[in-house]
Amino acid sequence: MIYSASLSAFVKKALGQKAFQTNINKIIETLPVNPKESNMDAVVIGPKDLAGISGKDLIQGIHKKHEAVGVIYVYQKEKDAKKIEGDILKIQAKKMTSVLIEEAVSEVIELKQVGKNETKLVSSDSIETEITTPPIAATVEIPDPIISDPTVEADLIDESVSEPMDLTEDEAHPMKMTMSLEERIAKCGEFGDWDLFKRALEKDVLFRELLNENTQYAGVVNMLEVLDRQIANTFKDTSKTAEQKFMEIKEIGLNRSAYKATQNNIIAEKVMAIMTAIVASAEATVDKRVNAIRSALDKMSTSKVMFADQDKLRSLINERLEIQTQLLELTREIIEVYKSMDATITEIIEDMDEGLPSENPYINEIMKPAKRVFTPQNAANVASKLMSDLQNNRVSMSLLEGKIKNVITLVFKLCEADDSIIDYQQKLITLLSAQRIEDVIIVDSIIKNSLRLFVGPSEVGRTSTALTWGGILSRRQNTLLIDLTGSSKLRDYGVEPVTLDDFLANRVEKQFLCVEGYVGNEIDQLDEIVGELKTRLNYYPYINLILDTSQQSLLDSLTDSALTVHFITDCTPRGIALTRDSISNFKDGNIAKKIVLIDPPIDPIKLLNDLTVDPLLTKLVTIPHLAQIRACSLKGIAPYDHKEIIDIFEEAFR
Numbered sequence: 001m002i003y004s005a006s007l008s009a010f011v012k013k014a015l016g017q018k019a020f021q022t023n024i025n026k027i028i029e030t031l032p033v034n035p036k037e038s039n040m041d042a043v044v045i046g047p048k049d050l051a052g053i054s055g056k057d058l059i060q061g062i063h064k065k066h067e068a069v070g071v072i073y074v075y076q077k078e079k080d081a082k083k084i085e086g087d088i089l090k091i092q093a094k095k096m097t098s099v100l101i102e103e104a105v106s107e108v109i110e111l112k113q114v115g116k117n118e119t120k121l122v123s124s125d126s127i128e129t130e131i132t133t134p135p136i137a138a139t140v141e142i143p144d145p146i147i148s149d150p151t152v153e154a155d156l157i158d159e160s161v162s163e164p165m166d167l168t169e170d171e172a173h174p175m176k177m178t179m180s181l182e183e184r185i186a187k188c189g190e191f192g193d194w195d196l197f198k199r200a201l202e203k204d205v206l207f208r209e210l211l212n213e214n215t216q217y218a219g220v221v222n223m224l225e226v227l228d229r230q231i232a233n234t235f236k237d238t239s240k241t242a243e244q245k246f247m248e249i250k251e252i253g254l255n256r257s258a259y260k261a262t263q264n265n266i267i268a269e270k271v272m273a274i275m276t277a278i279v280a281s282a283e284a285t286v287d288k289r290v291n292a293i294r295s296a297l298d299k300m301s302t303s304k305v306m307f308a309d310q311d312k313l314r315s316l317i318n319e320r321l322e323i324q325t326q327l328l329e330l331t332r333e334i335i336e337v338y339k340s341m342d343a344t345i346t347e348i349i350e351d352m353d354e355g356l357p358s359e360n361p362y363i364n365e366i367m368k369p370a371k372r373v374f375t376p377q378n379a380a381n382v383a384s385k386l387m388s389d390l391q392n393n394r395v396s397m398s399l400l401e402g403k404i405k406n407v408i409t410l411v412f413k414l415c416e417a418d419d420s421i422i423d424y425q426q427k428l429i430t431l432l433s434a435q436r437i438e439d440v441i442i443v444d445s446i447i448k449n450s451l452r453l454f455v456g457p458s459e460v461g462r463t464s465t466a467l468t469w470g471g472i473l474s475r476r477q478n479t480l481l482i483d484l485t486g487s488s489k490l491r492d493y494g495v496e497p498v499t500l501d502d503f504l505a506n507r508v509e510k511q512f513l514c515v516e517g518y519v520g521n522e523i524d525q526l527d528e529i530v531g532e533l534k535t536r537l538n539y540y541p542y543i544n545l546i547l548d549t550s551q552q553s554l555l556d557s558l559t560d561s562a563l564t565v566h567f568i569t570d571c572t573p574r575g576i577a578l579t580r581d582s583i584s585n586f587k588d589g590n591i592a593k594k595i596v597l598i599d600p601p602i603d604p605i606k607l608l609n610d611l612t613v614d615p616l617l618t619k620l621v622t623i624p625h626l627a628q629i630r631a632c633s634l635k636g637i638a639p640y641d642h643k644e645i646i647d648i649f650e651e652a653f654r
Helices: 008-018 024-030 052-063 078-083 098-108 181-190 194-200 203-213 215-236 242-302 310-352 361-366 368-374 379-416 419-435 462-474 500-505 523-534 552-557 573-585 604-610 627-635 643-652
Strands: 002-004 019-021 042-045 070-075 089-092 451-455 479-483 512-516 542-547 564-569 592-598 619-623
Touching: 002 008, 002 024, 008 019, 008 098, 024 052, 042 098, 070 078, 070 098, 078 089, 089 098, 194 203, 194 242, 203 215, 203 242, 203 310, 215 242, 215 361, 242 310, 242 368, 242 379, 310 379, 361 368, 451 462, 462 479, 462 512, 462 542, 462 564, 462 627, 462 643, 500 512, 500 523, 523 552, 552 573, 564 573, 573 604, 592 604, 604 619, 619 643, 627 643
Parallel strands: 002 019, 002 042, 042 070, 070 089, 451 542, 451 564, 479 512, 479 542, 564 592, 592 619
Antiparallel strands: none
16 A cells, blocks of 8 residues: 555545555654555655654654555655755656646556555555535645544643654753753854854754743644644534534634744744844854964964975965964855854745644635734734844954954965965966866856867877877766767777768667777868767767867867867977977867877977966876887777776876
């Protein structure tokens, strides 16, 4: 059987007698049991099932479920996706339908296998009487109301007792249990636990803290649950007319709005107390960090550095860069904490207008004409107070940012006072950028992250370079290597490539696939190839394309589609001359350039000058003379299977 609670109407409509409508507690009890005994093949849950105390228990139960029980989580809002993780199937639905539920269940278990167990179960559907929908909702498709436990009566609820909560390791500590959440936050000013600040602002943490420490809040929550059950019982009472139900639900809803108003006040006071504690603790943390940094800067300013001593110079620069990083990180943490404040308050204000007059969407739709009556009278005032307090805290946070920015300005002034350090620093940063040149490229097309070009004249090692590196990449993810030069030498290395026509006509899929063909300088044919490559990206994350230096128009055409172009030369006069011509005719654009020098006989920087290349804007890749690669071509062996060759290429292209 397929179990469900809040989504029972959709599951029942989709699966008929194979669906079993029940409550969350029954689902939690049954999850760890073998389906052969419990008859539970799968369970379908939604965001409403994860709300409140029972929702926490359900999440724990899913983590302990029997491995044969499937769990399907169906949600609509993006923010609900992160409410649960683990061995479950997540489905996001723009609109909840029975067809969607049926398809989701089919992904977990074959429907023909569902319900074959002979165990007799009594569904809550079988004990419910037919509900006559009032005319007001005749045009609206709404699920049947769900009653978690219709036997519970209001006079059996002790308002001063709340259900036990699962405690974190910190909260279970006997000393910490004597302090409230805001008191623990105030202690954080001594060391600045920004992660705790953000966790404390999570809505679930706030509500759990209130249930643990505030008996009034726990009683209000219990009473709201009781009133929801009373509303549902009234709605299902077939002895009453639609008008009588409407009036009784309206009366219960008025009581519920009073409890909601109390709940809103308690939550607002708690949120504001926590935000005040966070701001105070953040101020203490920032003051302590800023004072420590100013003291460190004073020591650095008075130290004398011999600029000829590169080690001391690097050490000084690294210290200042580290301080800048610390300050920027501190600023980021402040912004993140404020964003958490803003998100939590926005969510709480939104919740104040939801679930009126009950937690049942069907009943709410029926009672929509009287929704204003069920809205707590203090909702607007509480929302206004929360927003005002948020704005005040934003001002405090801005003042903290100002303190940090003043210190950042001081760091910059110290750097500006020494032109030698600044000059060295800029050269160092530029050189580092050149070594990670691909990081500055703007990825503005679907294929740009995957396509890399290897360009060079014949007889310089372009095939061996592209083939070896492509084979190494294929050990990480599937790789495609296409030779469009018309003079492929892939077979010299024991590789049997497929033809370009065969590749375009058929979806050939291999871990490392080599393709050979020739398009000359035909731009139209190249566009067709690129268009086809875009459809293969799901299988080939790496696509390497080999071109000859004579195919300049193809190279220029691919500039916008490729991430990197590798100009390959064997450092001979002929190789240098042909590669230099190709580079000088190349139209620079949004593409990273790399120069691959194979066995350079002189200083590589000198060769870069001969190639008219700026070493600060181009990454240099040097590959030493490798007799093993030549041996591979003579023996017809793939070079990317040779351990020594792999190590050298990994280091060169790192």
